[in-house]
Amino acid sequence: MLKITNLAVSYGAIEAIHGVSLEVHDGEIVSLIGANGAGKTTILRTISGLKKADKGEILFDGADLLKTEPSKIINLKLAHVPEGRHIFPQMTVEENLEMGAFTDGKDMAANMADVFERFSRLKERKKQLAGTLSGGEQQMLAVGRALMAKPKMILMDEPSMGLSPLLVKEIFSIIREVNKKGITILLVEQNAKMALSISNRAYVMETGKITMEGNAGEMLKDDRVKKAYLGQ
Amino acid sequence: MEKRFKVSYFLNFLGVLAVFFLFVLLFENNAFGRSTQYIKGISTTACYTIIMVASLNLVVGCMGEFSLGHAGFVSVGAYASAIVSNGLTGKGLPDIALFLVALLAGGIAAGLTGVLVGIPALRLRGDYLAIVTIAFAEIIRVLFCNLSITGGGKTMSGIIKLSNFYWSFWIMVVCITVMYMYVRSRFGRTVKAIREDYIAASASGINVTYYKVLTFTVAAFFAGIGGGVYAHYMTAMIPTNFNFMYSAELLSEVIIGGIGSITGSIIGASFLSSLPEMMRQFSQYRMLAYSVVLVLVMIFKPGGIFGAWEFSLIRVYERLTGRKGGWEKSRKKTEGGV
Numbered sequence: 001m002l003k004i005t006n007l008a009v010s011y012g013a014i015e016a017i018h019g020v021s022l023e024v025h026d027g028e029i030v031s032l033i034g035a036n037g038a039g040k041t042t043i044l045r046t047i048s049g050l051k052k053a054d055k056g057e058i059l060f061d062g063a064d065l066l067k068t069e070p071s072k073i074i075n076l077k078l079a080h081v082p083e084g085r086h087i088f089p090q091m092t093v094e095e096n097l098e099m100g101a102f103t104d105g106k107d108m109a110a111n112m113a114d115v116f117e118r119f120s121r122l123k124e125r126k127k128q129l130a131g132t133l134s135g136g137e138q139q140m141l142a143v144g145r146a147l148m149a150k151p152k153m154i155l156m157d158e159p160s161m162g163l164s165p166l167l168v169k170e171i172f173s174i175i176r177e178v179n180k181k182g183i184t185i186l187l188v189e190q191n192a193k194m195a196l197s198i199s200n201r202a203y204v205m206e207t208g209k210i211t212m213e214g215n216a217g218e219m220l221k222d223d224r225v226k227k228a229y230l231g232q
Numbered sequence: 233m234e235k236r237f238k239v240s241y242f243l244n245f246l247g248v249l250a251v252f253f254l255f256v257l258l259f260e261n262n263a264f265g266r267s268t269q270y271i272k273g274i275s276t277t278a279c280y281t282i283i284m285v286a287s288l289n290l291v292v293g294c295m296g297e298f299s300l301g302h303a304g305f306v307s308v309g310a311y312a313s314a315i316v317s318n319g320l321t322g323k324g325l326p327d328i329a330l331f332l333v334a335l336l337a338g339g340i341a342a343g344l345t346g347v348l349v350g351i352p353a354l355r356l357r358g359d360y361l362a363i364v365t366i367a368f369a370e371i372i373r374v375l376f377c378n379l380s381i382t383g384g385g386k387t388m389s390g391i392i393k394l395s396n397f398y399w400s401f402w403i404m405v406v407c408i409t410v411m412y413m414y415v416r417s418r419f420g421r422t423v424k425a426i427r428e429d430y431i432a433a434s435a436s437g438i439n440v441t442y443y444k445v446l447t448f449t450v451a452a453f454f455a456g457i458g459g460g461v462y463a464h465y466m467t468a469m470i471p472t473n474f475n476f477m478y479s480a481e482l483l484s485e486v487i488i489g490g491i492g493s494i495t496g497s498i499i500g501a502s503f504l505s506s507l508p509e510m511m512r513q514f515s516q517y518r519m520l521a522y523s524v525v526l527v528l529v530m531i532f533k534p535g536g537i538f539g540a541w542e543f544s545l546i547r548v549y550e551r552l553t554g555r556k557g558g559w560e561k562s563r564k565k566t567e568g569g570v
């Protein structure tokens with residue numbers, strides 16, 4: 001579904017991503033783990049067109065994303081939940097969700113009903129300003145907004161960031177649930193243990209390169225991963 | 233919902249009519265004695281200032297970016313409309329048609345300038361954008377000081393006097409209505425989303441630059457119309473009228489009235505355009521008074537007098553009659569529904 005080949009991205013003169021290749025198949029949850037500054041977020045930002053690539057290729061369902069306008073990428077049904085809960089704080093929960101259906105408002109009412117069914121907390125707070133929601137609710141709203149575009153695939157950037165352990169669990173069960181409905185997920189996480197436990201496959205990144213890849217379950221048991229990311 | 237919306241527009245229209253006839257009554261009966269003409273003049277000033285301030289509020293309030301060069305657009309509109317009306321006088325057009333054509337020309341000229349400035353400038357945000365807009369207004373000023381068609385630094389005089397209070401009032405009403413509808417439309421909401429969080433906005437598939445340039449252009453268009461009314465009221469102008477202080481004045485009126493509130497712009501603009509007239513004797517201290525008012529507002533009401541609040545007749549009506557459970561409920565209704 002998503003295929004990245006030999007991607008290189010730089011910030012000014014500094015190359016942050018050195019020839020990364022990865023692949024996400026239909027219906028999978030794939031996680032991309034690694035330390036701070038490894039380039040995980042940069043990859044997601046490049047996929048959704050917020051950052052320009054130097055070279056390489058990103059194909060999504062056969063479409064070349066590097067040649068697609070950022071605002072058109074969502075039309076290909078690829079949604080991005082950005083890092084750090086980017087919601088519209090001065091707009092109501094409902095308006096936030098409406099913005100998610102910005103490019104395609106046809107089935108908005110039905111989609112919104114779906115989202116509200118999945119996140120009953122959001123329904124209760126429909127008319128509340130999004131900035132007044134708790135951290136976990138804001139993250140749910142960000143996921144809900146991405147779902148409003150009826151995506152085939154969602155890019156999730158650090159959904160567990162700044163949430164309590166209980167909420168982290170909840171968010172991850174939401175991710176799994178979303179995936180069960182047939183939406184492919186590429187997950188970027190620092191919380192390697194949680195990410196690996198819900199993923200099918202995983203890639204480990206270090207300073208702009210992929211150093212390991214494989215089955216997520218096996219990786220949980222891998223000594224190098226354990227030592228570097230799981231603190232065991 | 234739909235019905236409430238229509239009723240609300242109807243009520244607002246009645247309100248505007250009532251205000252208009254109040255003014256007509258006062259002016260036609262010489263209610264202020266000898267100063268009636270003078271007060272009529274100030275009211276006309278207030279009308280075009282309201283257009284300019286409300287248009288700046290689209291940029292500052294709705295889009296959340298500081299523009300310190302709004303006088304540039306006003307000046308483009310003023311000169312363009314003056315040139316057009318000078319060219320068309322004596323061609324047998326009735327005054328009102330001539331006036332409207334001139335204003336439209338002013339608005340379009342300013343709007344086009346808005347596109348030209350907006351495309352490169354709106355890649356910037358915050359302070360950087362503010363600096364670019366200052367530079368733009370200065371360029372316009374210097375350009376108009378050197379072009380022969382604008383009088384080349386001398387006063388451009390002999391512009392036909394077309395702005396009277398009654399026409400200015402209705403032009404102002406139309407401009408405010410269109411701007412209000414823009415803010416409440418899908419476009420307005422998209423621009424607000426960009427203001428709130430531009431990363432989330434572009435992740436939702438919004439073409440950030442496009443909507444910013446669009447809003448900037450709409451704001452420039454109305455600033456140009458305001459400038460046109462100004463030119464045909466003053467009948468003489470000089471490019472240095474539209475200097476940085478003029479932009480700063482417009483901006484302070486937006487801030488005092490309330491960033492994001494068109495009601496605030498209307499009150500702020502009418503108050504501040506009559507303030508210097510009320511203190512004619514010490515007019516050189518006018519800027520001082522502005523600053524004091526600005527400081528006081530910032531201390532006691534940082535969001536401006538009205539904040540983001542909008543006056544709504546239907547809300548008043550519902551509150552008075554006790555229908556739909558009063559203010560709190562109807563507020564939620566309007567927020568969610570439009």
